[in-house]
Amino acid sequence: MNEVITNNYDQEHMAIDLVASDKSDTNIIAMEDGTVKTVINNVKGTNHKSKGTATYGNYVEIKHTDGKTSLYAHMKYGSIQVHEGQKINKGDIIGTIGETGNAYGKHLHLEVRNANNVKENPLNSLNNPPKQVEITPNNKTTQTKQSTSTIKKVTNTTNTYLKASNYHYGSIVDALKSIGENSSYSYRKKLAENNGITGYHGSYSQNIKLLNLLKSGKLKKV
Ligand SMILES: [Zn+2]
Structure with missing residues (x-):
């Protein structure tokens, strides 16, 4: 199957x-x-x-x-x-x-x-x-929503990873810019969801998680 x-x-x-x-x-x-x-x-x-x-x-x-x-x-x-x-x-x-x-x-x-x-x-x-597939908390509210999202997420699973191994500072925004990627809040929110960081609201710890994934080349691209 x-x-x-x-x-x-x-x-x-x-x-x-x-x-x-x-x-x-x-x-x-x-x-x-x-x-x-x-x-x-x-x-x-x-x-x-x-x-x-x-x-x-x-x-x-x-x-x-x-x-x-x-x-x-x-x-x-x-x-x-x-x-x-x-x-x-x-x-x-x-x-x-x-x-x-x-x-x-x-x-x-x-x-x-x-x-x-x-x-x-x-x-x-x-x-x-x-x-x-990542099932985010929002998708757990109804079965229909979850199913729709499951299908959508599957097509998104391309497993292309972003990497910024040459970036040595502490800002996810600057790190994304350094590799020519979109660094907007809405894009970071999508990146977070796609990488298992739920309820992204731009907190320090969430940004550090994103940054660590990015530096190690394990940040799944949206
Ligand atoms: Zn089970």
Whole structure:
């Protein structure tokens, strides 16, 4: 699927969330060869008060030959095409993206555990890591807004970086000027949003963050 990441792996969300970039009912495929360990397929809708594995809604867990397991959560009711004990090849369709369990909007919540059953970043196991999109707080207010923004942001993900390694002073405005870039407030606000600095209002610490990214050549161009 042509997927994008809407929620990254971190200590509070030890998984990645993926959506199809066109928001379609996309099939989910197995990450690697393995054997189906768990299938839960009786969840008909969302439950935002659910706890534990019930938060996953309908899900499939696959034990891989290298000892890792992958878990695909929130799948659509009636879409799961595999059963426990079934041998699976990489790329086999296991079901369809859905919104069951504790999910807001259709997405795949993908978790990977290593051979010691410790969660790890699924991106380490994917050959072609999907593009990442930044969801800014404004976009979280409504699902529609979020989806529109997701699509828009994807087309913006060109991953061209700005660099001002020869600039040695403390002003983001001057640093941008030194490389012939727009240094206006509105452009810096866009740069901030595009680089994960939310709620940009030109504060000292936000400007320093922008400047440090720019000096190290890691400031994503808008
Ligand atoms: Zn998730």
